[in-house]
Amino acid sequence: MRVMVIVKANEDSERGVLPSQEELAQMGRYNEELVKAGVMLAGEGLASSSEGKRVRFDGKNRAIIDGPFAETKELIAGFWLWQVKSMDEAVEWLKRAPFDGGTEVELRRVFETEDFGDELTPELRAQEDRLRAEVASRTK
């Protein structure tokens, strides 16, 4: 199974304070362990929300909202995608991460195709095909 590891923002990450040399080295070692165990699929750190945008959908309207955003604790500062056998294994890996100071990190299971079951009906698929054909004709 895959899990997404969501690292929440804090005041430092939101102020754009970059990690120290020591913190970077620790995180580098941790990432290396994840790679060596065949666990890490992807991972990125995110710039502060002051560089971010939001789009709010309301009927036909699209309202663009510029960052920074308030509610720091709800924001995301980075993520990993891991391949693990179980959620327990993911927890065990996460416990080894070099975080401190009340940082909260969230683990979420990534949906696999099976989870959608009958959702992907033939009609839906036909619709997808049409969309793809359109995109292809536009890029040509």
Place this chain on the structure above:
Amino acid sequence: MSEIATRAAIEAVWRIESTKLIAGLTRLVGDLGMAEDLAQDAMVVAMEKWPESGVPDNPGAWLMAAAKRRALDHFRRSRMLDRKHEDLARRLEDDQRSLEARPDVVLDAGLDDPVGDDVLRLVFMTCHPVLALEARVALTLRLLGNLTTEEIARAFLVPVPTIQQRIVRAKRTLKESKVPFEMPPPSQLGERLESVLGVIYLIFNEGYSATAGEDWVRPELCEDALRLGRILASLAPDESEVHGLVALMELQASRLRARRGPAGEPILLMDQDRSRWDRLLLQRGLDALERAESLRRPLGPYGIQAAIAACHARAGAPEETDWRAIVALYDALAQIAPSPVVELNRAVAIGMAFGPEAGLELVDELAAEPALRGYHWLPSVRGDLLAKLGRTDEARAEFERAAFLTRNLRERELLLGRVRATQDR
């Protein structure tokens, strides 16, 4: 923590630590079977203690220390203190003392490269040519994939005792043949690495295209093989073919969820809904192929197969496939790794690039090939080419033959569907 939660945590720790633990112990005691027993003993101790004390901060080091204590007890008790064992006992005692004095130093050392080297030595051991192929597969899945005997038995549709016996015998063979726990000498490295890659790819293929049974794919085996491949790539980053194999597996796995219809029926490459391909795995595959190419040109057999898979991955729609490039890659593959199966694939590519007649000509040449007798893909491919040429009756006979030959139920249904399609015309 509740007892159930602790048990789950302990199992997770075992999954993360057991390979490193067994590899390190094998280096110390020189015997794989004993190393595994020691590791399991340590685990039993953990199951007794952790529910009360909680899982320690560095569970891997804790387990290693417990296993070493067991090893010491064993050597002392068994009175086998000849010179060799005396040395060993002393080394273990030294280790133990330094661990008690400065746990942090030993723990840090434990996270450095020697562990990776031990794991690499372990792979070379479990994939040693002295073992039968199926024994290599079972032992590798067990010690490096951390699968239980039951899981391996289920994956390969054989009874549990069969797998148990395979593993016991494999460990005995390694001991009796005095297979050393070390990196192969440079002169043998290529051949030994080939064996390791072969074992991993066999595991992947069994998951990707189950040879028998009701399921057409068993994705979990693919995931296990991929994980082994990724581990190997990080341990042997300079080996082009390791990246080639990883690229091949990532690219093929990217199509896994598109290969199965809603009722579990197989969907072949050209009929797949490409929007369902896994973009993450696809990109990882292309990246791994790039690494393989940067390390060695021309590519080895796995690299070339990955390059072929990449041709498909890059095509947004079936008709955009660069079949001529694929034919050229099969030409190269047939040169360095000639086999009737490669020839058959090459014939398919030629049929796509230069028309069904050219393909059929090659397939007919292969029909007499003894290695392909009973291989259901031969009549299946032949039927496909005949159908394209409008020779419907001949095509139907070939699909019927293919359906009769395959051992996989899902594949049989697919082929019988093609038989029916020729009747409708």
